[in-house]
Structures are given as C-alpha cells and as structure tokens.
Amino acid sequence: MSLNFFRTLQEKPWLQPDAVLPERVMDRSDINPKKLPLIVFLGIVSVFFFLFLITFLARSQYPDFQALAGETWQPFYHPQQLWINTGLLLIACVALQVALMATRRQNIHTAQIALCLALLFTLQFGAAQLLLWRHLYKLGFYMASNPANSYFYLLTALHGLHLIGGLFVLVPVILRSFGFFRPATTAPQQRPLQPPRQQQLQYSLELCALYWHYLFVIWLLIFFFNASSPAVYKTLAALCGY
C-alpha cells in the first residue's frame, strides 16, 4: 500500500495522455465502500486515545500520582473485576465474528442468534463497567482526588461513549437482519445497483466486527494502563523519553 503510494508519487502525469484509465473505485463490487471511512475514523480515534495515554504516562511520573495497582490495598491489585469485564467484551467480539462468518456462509439464523448474543454481552459489559465505577466510588476513589483516578474514570467513560456510538450502528443492523427497514418499493432504475440483502448485511457486519475488535483492543490498553504498577509506568515513561 505505502510502496504503491510512493510509486504513484513518481508518475509523470504530463506524459502519455489517455494511457491509463483506471476504473472508478466506487464501481468495483468487491470493495466494501464504507470500510475505508471506518478505518480512517478508527485511525482518528486511535490518535485520540494514544494522546490520552501519552499524557497518562507523562502525568504518572509526577510525585502526586497514586497508581491504582501495585500495592495490596489498591483496588486493582487483584483486578478480577477487570478480567470479568474483559471476558464479557471478548464474548461479544467473538459473537460478532461468528455472525459475520455465518452471513458469509448465507446462514442467516446462526447470524441472528450470534448478533443477539453480541448485543447482550455488550450491554452486559456496559453494565459491569457502571458497577465497577460504583464500586470504586464507594471505596472513596473519587475522580478529582488523584490523577490516576481521573484517568481511570475519563478513559473508561470515553471508551463507553465509543461503545454507545457502536450500538447506534449495531442495533439497526440487527433489526435489519430480522427483516425490519426493508425498503417497501425501490425505484426501478436503482434496483440493479442495490447490493442484495445478504451482501449488504455482510458489509455492515464487517464494519461492526471491525469496530468491536477495535473496541476490545482499546479496552485492553485501558486495562493495562490502569492496572499496572508504578514500576511499569516508570519503564514505559523512560522509553518514551520522559
């Protein structure tokens, strides 16, 4: 990809008029048209989280920073709750992947079940996160009392927002897989261009699965950063040049 790009940059466009007439990308049926924008979007979100984590590392090197793990009395010294939440989100991801593969094999019923499971476990994850917040809050770990707490609430909240955004796409997709929202009549001239229902579902699921896997990776990062000990931060910060 990048090599291609560099080769492209060396073309001399004033030579050979007519010679190359590449097809329009949008006319190609083998390309999921929304995949590129989603990847770009996830790239932006990555920068967003990356910058938070970089500031996290920088901030962790100030003396007032009290990590949430590392000492026995810290809430994430035994991060069982975090592991449980991880499991919930992982199941949701797997379910979405199953739904995608089932759709590719035209097995719509399996897909429907898997999709419902994915939604269920995603909601479970969200609820579990809220419980975790309440738990910490009751222990007296308020948002403003320490930067480590601030980052924990902030990052999980943003991750939650990201997840809610995903639900806005996933829920309609699920409904569509059950046959809702099918256009009643389509104008005749458009019909040939509308991809068949199965392919449309497959495209949507590809996007959802990618999105959920990404959510999962981000979650792992947040997990890692919040449940590490000060020594780990120190090493990482040293690697980053702080």
Added chain:
Amino acid sequence: MPHVAIADQTSELHDPRSFITKYIWSQDHKVIAIQYALTAIGVGLIALVLSAMMRLQLGFPDTFDFITPNAYLQFVTMHGMIMVVYLLTALLLGGFGNYLIPLMIGARDMVFPYLNMLSYWTYLLSVLILLASFFVPGGPTGAGWTLYPPQAILPGTPGVDAGIVLMLVSLAVFIIAFTMGGLNYVTTVLQARTHGMTLMRMPLSLWGIFTATVLGLLAFPALLVSAIMMALDKLIGTSFFMPAIVSLGEQLDYTGGSPILFQHLFWFFGHPEVYIVALPAFGMVSDVLAVHARKNIFGYRMMVWAIVIIGFLSFIVWAHHMYVSGMNPVFGYFFATTTLIIAVPTAIKVYNWVLTLWRGNIHLTVPMLFAIGFIFTFTHGGLTGLFLGNVVVDLPLSDTYFVVAHFHMVMGVSPIMVLFAAIYHWFPLVTGKRLHDGLGKLHFWITFLGTYAIYLPMHYLGFLGVPRRYFALGSTDFIPESAQTLNASITVSAIVVGLAQLIFIFNLIWTLRKAKPCSPNPWGAASLEWQTPNVPPRHGNWGQKLPTVYRWAYDYSVPGITSDFIPQNISEDAVIRDAETSGDVDDHSDKGSHT
C-alpha cells in the same frame, strides 16, 4: 439507517424541490460549501471588527473607554480563535474543499452527503456557542487563543467561568463537525474519483486540501484531548494540567499537574493547524497561477512531494512554539533542526510558483494579482519564520510583536490573499458571473499595499522588544516615543484595509444583482471543475454521464496544439493539432463532456 451514497448513482437520488431542501437542509456539496463560506466570512467579519478595536487601543491608547484591559484581552482571544479556526479552517476546507473536491475529481457529490450536511450544521452550532460567550456573565475568555492553563481557568483572567467553558465546548463541537467533513473529503478523494483521474492527475488544489484534511483529522484530536482535560480541571477539579497554586493569595486544591503538558498537546494540534490553513492555500494558488499564466505548474511532482513532506514534517516541529516555555532546553536542538528543514520544501514551492510565471504569458487578472501578491507576502512571512524557528534567535524575539507580525504575514495575509484569488477565480463557476474588474483591482491594491504597511513596521516593534498582548506599553526605559507613532500608523493602515473589504462585499452584491452572465469557462481553465455541462453546475454536477479524464490538469500551451489549453476530459484523438483546421474553445469542452 446509513445514508446512501449518491456519488455512484447515475441518476440523482434526491431531487430537492422546495426552497428548504434546496438551500437550507441541502445535501448538495455546492450549497453546503456556500453555507460554510458565508458563515465563515460572517464570523470572520466579527473577528475583523475585534481586531480593529485592538488596533484602536494600541494606536491611540487611553482614548476609548469601552476598551478596558479586560475587554482588550477578550478581543485578542476571540479574534485569534475565530480567525484561525472558525474562519480560515472552515472557509478553506469546509468552503473550498466542499465545493471543489467533487467537481475536480469528477464526482456527483461527496460520498456521504447527509453527513456533509450534518457537518455544516454542527459547525454552525459551534459558531453559535462561541458567539454566545459574548453574552454570558463575565464575557468570553481572555486567556489568549492558546488558552494556556492555569490562567485560562483561574481568576484574574477575563471570562474564567462561563466564557472558557463555552469556548471549550464550542471547540469540541467544531472538531466533531470537522471530523464529519474530513472523513467525507478523504473518502471522496480516495474512492470517488472518476475514470482516469489518477492521484497524480489531480490539480494541486486537491492535493493541498486532501493533505490538509488528513492533517486536520490527525491534529484536531489533540485539541479535543486538551479541551476535555482542561474542562475537567475547571469543572470537576481534577489536576491534569494544574499544579499546586496560590491564586491571588488563596491556596487552591490542585496538586501536581503540568501546564507544559497542555502546551505540548496544544501545539501538537496548533502547528499542523498552520499547515491545515497553508496547504489548501498553496494548492489553490498553484492552480490560479497556472491558469492565468497559461502555463503548466512548474515541477508538478516536486510540488506534490513538497505538500506531502510538509504535511509530515508539520507533526514534528510543534515545540518550536515552546522554546521559552520552560520545557527541557535540550529539545531545542531537535525542534530547531526540524523546523529549519521544513523551510526547504516550502522554499521549493515558492521557487516553483515564480518559475511557473517565468516564460509564461501572464494575464494580470484580479485573481492573478492576488496570487502574485501572495507570493510576495508569503516569501516575506516564510523568511521571518526562519528567525523564530532558529531556537536561539527566538530568545529575544519570542512573545514580541515580531511573532505577531510573522504569523499574520504567513497565516493571515497570505492565506487571505489566496482566498481572494480563489474567490475571484472560481466566482464565475459558482454563480456564472464575473466579479467587477475595476472594483476587484481597487480591492487588491488597497489590501496588498495596506497589509504590508501594517506588518512590515510591526516586525521592527518586535526587534525593539515590544511585548505582545499588552493593553498598553506605558513608559519603559528602552522603547522610544516614536514607537507610538509607528503604532498609530499601523492602526491607520489596519482601519483602511478593514474598510477596503467593504469594496469586496459591495462587489459581491453588485455582481450578483447587476452583472451579466459571463462565458462558461472565462479563464480558459483545463481542470475538470470547469468542464461541467452547465455552468454553474447543477445538482449532480455531470448530467447523464460522468466525465472521463485523459490527462493532467495542466495542459496549457502544449506545443503543436491549436488551443492554448486542453481540458482534462478531452481524449488524445479529440485534440485539434495545428495542422488541422482550428476549432474554438467551446467546441472542445462540448465534445469533452459527452465523450
């Protein structure tokens, strides 16, 4: 339900009929572009008035009662923020990006027209939130456009309650709007180019807009991150950026945060932001120069490479804004080096613009005047950047009027020269009418000479050591009385230039109401946007069939060809050579659009 892209439809999916769907809730990129442009220009005029008030205070201190130190800082802050973000970014990308991208690549619209519409309305919302801060208790924030904590959220600075919160919210909303628009631009450029439109056949305007959009998408998150963390520091009392502080004699609850961390985040956004503004301007001016000099842009490949390299380098020079910020001074070596390296591709662009004119056939039309004016002002502004980028030279000059003069020259006057060049150049495409020539020339001369009269002397105030963001200088032991004369003359020039913009607005209105339609491609431009079957292009842009592109956008004065330009959609067979009977220009473009 995800919206359906119409760029790939042969017929128009939605055919707006009522006034509201056509001009208000429109999904047509051209209408959205105009909405963006008008909103940006409107809010920009407010910022222009604010700058006039600042200049009145500086030129004639202690004359105007309503300009208190408090109000002055609010004017400074709002002027800066509006001009950089809400005017330049929005007008160049939201306005010109929206208008030109689909037309230049031969698409019917953006890939996601609905998202595009949302982008505009979200942008408008962000502008309204920003303007609302003028009407809240305490007024808008006066922390400077850089919004540095701690002062931005501590008493002693104007607008530390509602003002700063509204500013941060408005920026967050703006970033959402920009992300929606930017996703659209990137996807459209990458996926909706018509047959034959390879990347290297794109006009430089597109390269500039595309690269700037990518920069924006990667840089704005840094601003969002810092805005979120600062808002939490303000509202909840977290200590991301706030160290232990005694504010006006009172111990605060903050502990341990780092104000410098904010500066790093801010400039990680802020420096690319300079190029978010500059790159589209670089691109558009290249096209204007080529068309009006009847010559291909000189060194097209080098120009593309320069845009890409500048875009990349702009992410690793940010700390040159922070040489005296108290950060580890060792960073100075690295950032001075990267900053001066960026001068090389930038200089190449300047050379290539001049070399494009060299041996051309220069029509000194109004757009061309502004474009050449840009080369002059940009050369000046770029060269003074070499002072400030070189870490040790920056020591005496930073935070003085030299900085103000430099960045106004390089990212105020220069992009605005290009904006005017672009408006005069593409106005016939947008409206079918040419702006009045005489008024345009008058507008150019006053703006060009006037801005130079503002900013050239201002550099010398900076050499003297006059600090920026001072409400009044008062008496010092090193600034001579004559500096006040200089300040007054700068103010007079600024007011004249400000008023000269009324000529432009009058020209717009007069042309729209009174002028006769002009020919469809009045400048004889080869790029695709001028080759639509109707000028101005209708909804869907291309009639029944999408155009096919056979060549790059710069086939001007090709030897052996009768016409002095060949539109991009003319195939090699259809080109009329000198030996054959000559045909006229209109004949070409007709043929072209139906092949």
Added chain:
Amino acid sequence: MKLAIALVILVALSLVFHFISPWWLTPIASNWGSIDDTIEITFWITGAVFVAVNLFLAYVVFRYRFQKNRRAHYEPENKKLEVWLTVITATGVCLMLAPGLVVWAKFVNPPTDAAELEVVAQQWQWGFRFPGEDQTLGKSDVRFISVTNPLGIDPKDPFAQDDIIIDNNELHLPINQAVKVWIRSKDVLHNFAVPQFRVKMDAVPGLVSSLWFTPEKIGRFDILCMELCGIAHHTMRGFVVVDSETDFQQWLSQQPTFASTQGGPVGDAVAGESLYALCSSCHGPRGEGNQALNAPRISGQSPHYLKRQLVYYKAGIRGRHPEDTYGQQMAAMAETLPDETAINDVVAYIQTLSSSTPAATLTGHRDKGQPLFVSCAACHGAQGQGRFSTSAPRLAGLQDWYLKRQLVNYQTGLRGAHAADNFGKQMTLMANMLSDEESMNNLLAYIQSL
C-alpha cells in the same frame, strides 16, 4: 506593469525602511552578543533571498506580461534546476542553523562559576531571592506561601534561614558576574524578560525553569512579563539594577534575610494611640477622614498599604512632586514618625478604628462604571476589599473625591512616577484606561456602591 513596479518599490522601501529605521534591537547590556550575531546572519541571508526572489518575480511579471501573440513556454519540470535550487536553499538553511545551535549550546550550559538567584513571579509582581552566606537556596514549596512568607520558603530548612528575600519588584545585580536565574511561579504562567539581556524564560507553576546571563552594563532596566498572565499582564513590571560590585554588596546587606522576616514586628496599638493624635486632627478621631481638610478615610484600610504609603511619604517617594500640594502636607506629617516601629504602631492603632461609610459626593452612572471596574477587580477584589497578594489597597468605603484625586494624580504623574515607586507604575498604566472625567465618575459611582 503596475504590479512589477509595485513589487520593485516594495522591495526598495523595505530596504530603505530597514536601514533608516530607528527601531532596531535595543542596545545590549549582557554577554549575549552572540545572539545578536545570529540575528544578523539570519537577517542577511533571508534578506538576500527576499530581494532576489521578489526582484526576479517583478522581472518575470514585466517580461512575460500578456501579449496577444505570445505563447507560454511548455516545460513540465526541470530536474537540474530544481535540484540546484534545493541544494542552495539547504546550504543557506545550514548556514543559519549551525551558528544558532552553537549559541544555543552555550545557553543550555551555564558557566560553573555563575552565581545563583531566584525569581518568583506572581500575578502581577516580582519577588527575588539570593542564597545568602551559605551560597545555597533553601527549599521552597507553594504550600508554604502565606502573608509572612510570600515566596513560599521552607521555614524548617536550615539553608533557607539566611536567604535574602526581596519582595518589592526591584532586583540588583553585580556587573560582570555570570548569574544563573532559577524561575518559579506561584500561580499562572509568566515570563522573565529583560530586553537588554536578550534572554527570556517562562515562569511555570509546578516546576523551576532557568536561564543565565552576565550583565555587562551598569544601569537600570525594565523586567517585563512576556507571557500572558491575566488582566494586569501589561502592568507586571519589575526593575533590574546593575551595580558595581561594591554598590551591589552594600544594597544586598540592607535586604532582610528570611529568618528576620519571620515573627517580625507587629505594631503595638497602645503605643500607636498617642502617635495617632496628630493624625486625628485631619483624618478624624475614628479615622473617618475630612473632605474640608482633604484627608481620606483611613479606618478599615489594609495595613500593608498604610504602612507602604507612610514609608513612601517618609522616603520622598510619594508627596514630593511640586504640584502635589496635598501630598506634600502628608509628607511633612509622616516625617514626624521617627522609625519603622512607630509606623507599625500607628498602623496597628488605625486597625482598631472604625467609622461609617462616607456619602457620595460625585454623580455618575453606576451601571456604566461596572464594566470598567472588572479590570480594577483583578487586583483590588470584586468587592473592592483590597488584596494583600496583589499589594492592592481597599477601595470600598473610601471617599470618591479622594479616589478621583488619586486617579488624576496617577494619570498626570503626580503620584506613581517616582523611580523608586515600584508599585505605582502599575496603577499609572491602569488609571490611563479612563479617558475622561465622565468615565471616572461612573467608575467611582460603582465603587461607592460596593
């Protein structure tokens, strides 16, 4: 054609402007001549490019202007030319960068024999600290800052006891001695800059930054804050006086050590009562003031302010202007207080007085005065209560005719213009924002209502 001429003229004018301009770098007073040299180098290189590019541009615009039967030359690119231009540009850039980095290295590594001192910035004043005889600055922390410990010095640190504290905006330095300056801030970002020394650095709360220089010229220079720090940013002025070694030592020996400022003298109100007898003849037995005798109300006034004014009157910093007749009266009265103890005593006695708020004597629009007061409130407090931290006196409850006279005195230089009045300059800059009598009355009407 016109454009080509305009370009040539603009280039020529820029050069003329540069060479006849009286506005250029202020004469240097430190060792950083090398910084000026790098500026010169940068100026000549960029100037040459500016002239060359724009004259060539003018030539091209003239030579290749539109002609009906001319056809533009067709040349997509010219690799050789482009490579040459790149190489030349890169060389020019290196010529500017290399000396810059060399000088920067000098800036980053201060000489080992540099004397240390500390600058503490706050909204909108400067404080300074010298290490004292042990040559070591004691520890400090924002948490220690209080009315008696304005620089936040650790009272338990043995190294801190002999530190010399200067809390009045004026710093003295010995000539030809390299100094390494540690810079702290109590509240927001500031910037320690002396244009004649060329170097500057931000003061950042939460960390200590530094810079170094060697003063090489005797004289008094302005310290300017060059990082926006709030409403009174432009008034944040300090002074650095470069002395000969002996003058410097003499000055330094007169400054208090940290230990001596702790548990210092608190005035004795009983002793002050008898001293106050003289004052009461004008200011009234309850300190209520008397317009007929031009005496302001002094009961309820901030003690730090009363003390500073008495010191100023005594030292001739206030009330010595030939046109300041009322000030001269007060200066004569202040002379009767023999020493600092007497001043402390009488101030302590004034603290025990109370009197009622005086009635308004001027008419103005309170509502129009309110937006003006926003800028005053930054130092004097939203209720005009006065603030120790900003050295600002109480305004609420002061007679409006007195405030008006003081504002006019500040504007006309009857007050605040004395070289040693390190706080008055601030007020002069602020008072100047009131352009006419009407706005002054409006402002005073608002203050009257507080």
